Amino acid sequence: MPGLDAGAVSLSLISHTNAGKTTLARTLLGRDVGEVRDAPHVTAEATPFPLVQTSDGDLLTLWDTPGFGDSVRLARRLRQDRNPIGWFLTQVWDRYQDRALWLSQLAVRNVAEQADVVLYLVNAAEAPADAGYLAPELEVLEWIGKPVLVLLNQTGPPRERAAEEADAARWRAALGPTTNVRDVLAFDAFARCWVQEFTLFAAIEPLVPDASGRAFSRLSAAWRDLRMGEFDASMAALAGPIARAAADRVTLPAEPLTNRVTGSFGLPNAARTKARSVATDEMAARLQADLRRGMERLIAIHRLEGRAADEVLERVADGVHLDAPLDGTRTAALGGVVSGALTGLGADLLAGGLTFGAGMVAGAIIGALGGAGVAQGVNVVRGRTESSLRWEEAFLDGLVTSALLRYLAVAHYGRGRGAWREGEYPAHWRPMVVDAVVAEQDRLAAIWAWRGDGEERVQRLERELEELLREMALGLLDELYPGALDVDGA
Numbered sequence: 001m002p003g004l005d006a007g008a009v010s011l012s013l014i015s016h017t018n019a020g021k022t023t024l025a026r027t028l029l030g031r032d033v034g035e036v037r038d039a040p041h042v043t044a045e046a047t048p049f050p051l052v053q054t055s056d057g058d059l060l061t062l063w064d065t066p067g068f069g070d071s072v073r074l075a076r077r078l079r080q081d082r083n084p085i086g087w088f089l090t091q092v093w094d095r096y097q098d099r100a101l102w103l104s105q106l107a108v109r110n111v112a113e114q115a116d117v118v119l120y121l122v123n124a125a126e127a128p129a130d131a132g133y134l135a136p137e138l139e140v141l142e143w144i145g146k147p148v149l150v151l152l153n154q155t156g157p158p159r160e161r162a163a164e165e166a167d168a169a170r171w172r173a174a175l176g177p178t179t180n181v182r183d184v185l186a187f188d189a190f191a192r193c194w195v196q197e198f199t200l201f202a203a204i205e206p207l208v209p210d211a212s213g214r215a216f217s218r219l220s221a222a223w224r225d226l227r228m229g230e231f232d233a234s235m236a237a238l239a240g241p242i243a244r245a246a247a248d249r250v251t252l253p254a255e256p257l258t259n260r261v262t263g264s265f266g267l268p269n270a271a272r273t274k275a276r277s278v279a280t281d282e283m284a285a286r287l288q289a290d291l292r293r294g295m296e297r298l299i300a301i302h303r304l305e306g307r308a309a310d311e312v313l314e315r316v317a318d319g320v321h322l323d324a325p326l327d328g329t330r331t332a333a334l335g336g337v338v339s340g341a342l343t344g345l346g347a348d349l350l351a352g353g354l355t356f357g358a359g360m361v362a363g364a365i366i367g368a369l370g371g372a373g374v375a376q377g378v379n380v381v382r383g384r385t386e387s388s389l390r391w392e393e394a395f396l397d398g399l400v401t402s403a404l405l406r407y408l409a410v411a412h413y414g415r416g417r418g419a420w421r422e423g424e425y426p427a428h429w430r431p432m433v434v435d436a437v438v439a440e441q442d443r444l445a446a447i448w449a450w451r452g453d454g455e456e457r458v459q460r461l462e463r464e465l466e467e468l469l470r471e472m473a474l475g476l477l478d479e480l481y482p483g484a485l486d487v488d489g490a
Contacts, residue, residue, distance in 0.1 A: 011116065
């Protein structure tokens with residue numbers, strides 16, 4: 001049942017024609033609305049879309065409007081009347097002969113009659129001085145008198161924060177002092193991240209009419225809950241495949257004693273090699289399918305379309321660790337055993353890549369056992385009577401690195417851009433993610449230590465991994481957009 005003080009707030013998206021209003025509407029709404037074409041005057045009517053609603057009955061509406069057309073001529077004609085907006089709205093324009101003015105009239109009427117706050121998009125790919133439409137359109141919005149937030153669209157792929165702030169400062173300076181333009185925000189329809197929406201809502205809140213203030217606060221909180229729910233679901237989608245990979249193990253066929261001894265000296269054995277190759281292929285196939293399902297789940301959570309590309313599992317055999325039963329014969333023959341050498345990621349990890357070869361820069365040999373007594377103790381503790389294969393810890397660390405990079409890519413992919421497609425990561429993401437993973441290597445090692453027999457251990461591993469991924473992802477988002485997650489009222 002609606003609350004006694006339930007309220008409605010309306011936002012109008014407005015811009016020069018073909019600046020990306022409908023594209024941004026699709027990104028915010030998470031569904032395809034209107035028509036998107038690279039042509040002027042595609043949107044021919046003002047259309048309302050419910051953006052978010054609360055249990056109290058509050059409603060936030062987003063209006064997609066026709067774009068301004070011949071802005072210079074429009075402003076010139078409006079200056080001739082003492083009541084320019086009133087005069088303009090009473091005129092009858094031919095929708096075919098004077099289509100630009102007719103559509104502009106629809107946009108002006110929507111802002112004048114419906115909008116509480118105006119979201120005015122500009123094409124940030126061009127310099128403000130080159131946007132001849134800018135001054136006359138701001139003049140029209142000034143006459144209407146509604147508060148305006150300028151959104152910088154078409155800024156390109158995600159960039160470092162300093163570049164975005166420089167763009168915003170450049171546009172603020174170009175706009176100069178105006179009574180109704182309250183702020184300038186970078187907000188690209190293709191590459192915005194959901195945490196930037198919190199900043200947008202925080203900028204809108206002081207601009208809504210006083211009577212709608214409490215309603216908008218509730219709407220803002222509801223929007224935050226929606227996005228944080230999607231974030232939590234995303235972390236679960238990322239953690240599941242990695243946790244299952246950590247728990248995966250394939251038991252190899254038992255070998256005669258003579259084979260084990262010759263294997264200790266590195267002598268080749270065709271049957272052993274084939275068995276390990278088959279087991280590795282099985283593990284890789286399971287992981288590949290699981291990662292693909294997790295990625296498609298991530299895409300769906302973000303209300304995108306498209307299919308996940310296959311994970312590139314290169315040199316996967318080097319990411320497998322052989323857990324073999326240590327026996328007195330083997331250790332006596334070698335005079336010691338090296339167990340658990342870190343392999344798997346390769347120096348490529350430092351660049352954020354996902355390469356599964358030997359030679360991880362941060363790797364080290366983590367254990368060396370010698371003597372028949374120690375070997376017998378390891379067997380007893382581990383309860384192993386056969387050889388088995390499992391993924392190396394460094395390989396699993398690499399899956400975490402890759403998962404965080406994929407998450408950032410999906411979180412920045414606006415629906416208005418079309419179906420999901422894998423692309424290159426922005427260069428500044430990679431070192432950030434790698435630093436985050438390296439900083440948590442001790443916690444990751446503790447999480448991998450939970451792998452073993454028993455569903456309870458696997459579930460605990462997945463819970464702890466999901467929580468760590470959540471902390472790391474939030475830290476990365478806060479580094480990319482400082483303070484956005486803590487915005488009051490968002």
